[in-house]
Amino acid sequence: MTTFEIIKKTHFAVVTIFFLIYLIKTALLLANKNEELQSFTKKVKILEMLVSFLFLATGVYLMFQLPEIKPLLIIKITIVFLSIPLAVVGFKKANKGLATLAFVLILGAFGIGEMMKNxxxxxxxxxxxxxxxxxxxxxxxxxxxxxxxxxxxxxxxxxxxxxxxxxxxxxxxxxxxxxxxxxxxxxxxxxxxxxxxxxxxxxxxxxx
Ligand code: HEC
Incomplete structure (x- = not known):
């Protein structure tokens, strides 16, 4: 495996974990399971920090390896960076609308990534x-x-x-x-x- 492939696989893996964490958090928030949400958030705190760091680091590396930056990629990156503050505020204030919006944006960015495979x-x-x-x-x-x-x-x-x-x-x-x-x-x-x-x-x- 080349470095590029290893980084690309790592990126995909951490993005999937990131996505799953947000799926669970959003579901708990929407189901009014605030205690469970808090304990889950605490449990995955370190994992989430690690995943976020790897997510950004591998993403930046991959971006510089691409032959061209396509408009779709710029949309994807913009969506990712929009969703982060929305998610932070949404979960802090237990705002269901914001948290859901952040989740939908992350889902959209994930979908664009899949689309770009072809x-x-x-x-x-x-x-x-x-x-x-x-x-x-x-x-x-x-x-x-x-x-x-x-x-x-x-x-x-x-x-x-x-x-x-x-x-x-x-x-x-x-x-x-x-x-x-x-x-x-x-x-x-x-x-x-x-x-x-x-x-x-x-x-x-x-x-x-
Ligand atoms: C987005 C970048 C990209 C584009 C565009 C692309 N390739 Fe590739 N190509 C790769 C990568 C990466 C590999 C290595 C794949 C692997 O590791 O299996 C590869 C591998 C190959 C191989 C395998 C070589 C071997 O001997 O194992 C062939 C043949 C090939 N490409 C031909 C083409 C042709 C012809 C086109 C245009 C129709 C094309 N590629 C377009 C990235 C690209």
Whole structure:
């Protein structure tokens, strides 16, 4: 596992714990179980501090590893930072409305994170040559370059060096269409387009 992958898995794990803590707290508050809420809050205090710290530290690390900061990511980060003071005030004042709003925001940020796991394919006008054949170089530039670079060696976001790949066209096409570990699947490419990109990788990038 690369450092990037370890950090990414840690981020996902702490975010899940963070989310569960807030789910339980919000449920207790809404059910008027104030004593239980207080004792639960006390019990998870250290865990919550640790999780919050790891949550921010891994999040900042991941942000700096990304090939580009997308608007969706900015929305996600804004939502997270909005929800924190709302949750603090909401639970301190036992304000159900604020606490619920904070929880819904955290849920929304979590949902955006899940949505961002898939990458929508960019198919430009130039993706089809004048003779109707697929312009694989153009598809590669539009969909792969941000992480792998023109020569396959960029290694952004923990991306594999494609100039050293040992995979055949079918395996590469399958990785493009289904993703693998931290590589998102590229949604919306046809089987033919994925095959064309795979062939492009094997003839123009591999071994260069
Ligand atoms: C968001 C960044 C990102 C984008 C965009 C991306 N990749 Fe990847 N790619 C990765 C990462 C990360 C890995 C390593 C995955 C792993 O560890 O299993 C990877 C691995 C691969 C591998 C496996 C290589 C091997 O020999 O094991 C291939 C092939 C590949 N990518 C091709 C492509 C192609 C072609 C595209 C464009 C259609 C593309 N990638 C777009 C991040 C990306």
């Amino acid at each position: 990458k929508k394919a960019v198919v430009t006008e130039n993706a089809v040559n004048a003779d109707g054949s697929i312009n694989a170089q153009e598809l590669y530039s539009a969909n792969c370059k941000s992480c792998h670079g023109d020569n396959g060696k960029l290694n952004m976001a923990g991306a594999f060096d494609l100039s050293t790949t040992q995979l055949g066209n079918d395996s590469i096409a399958s990785i493009i269409l289904n993703g693998r570990n931290t590589m998102p699947k590229v949604n919306g490419l046809t089987q033919e387009q994925a095959q064309a990109i795979a062939a492009y990788v094997n003839t123009n990038i591999k071994g260069k």
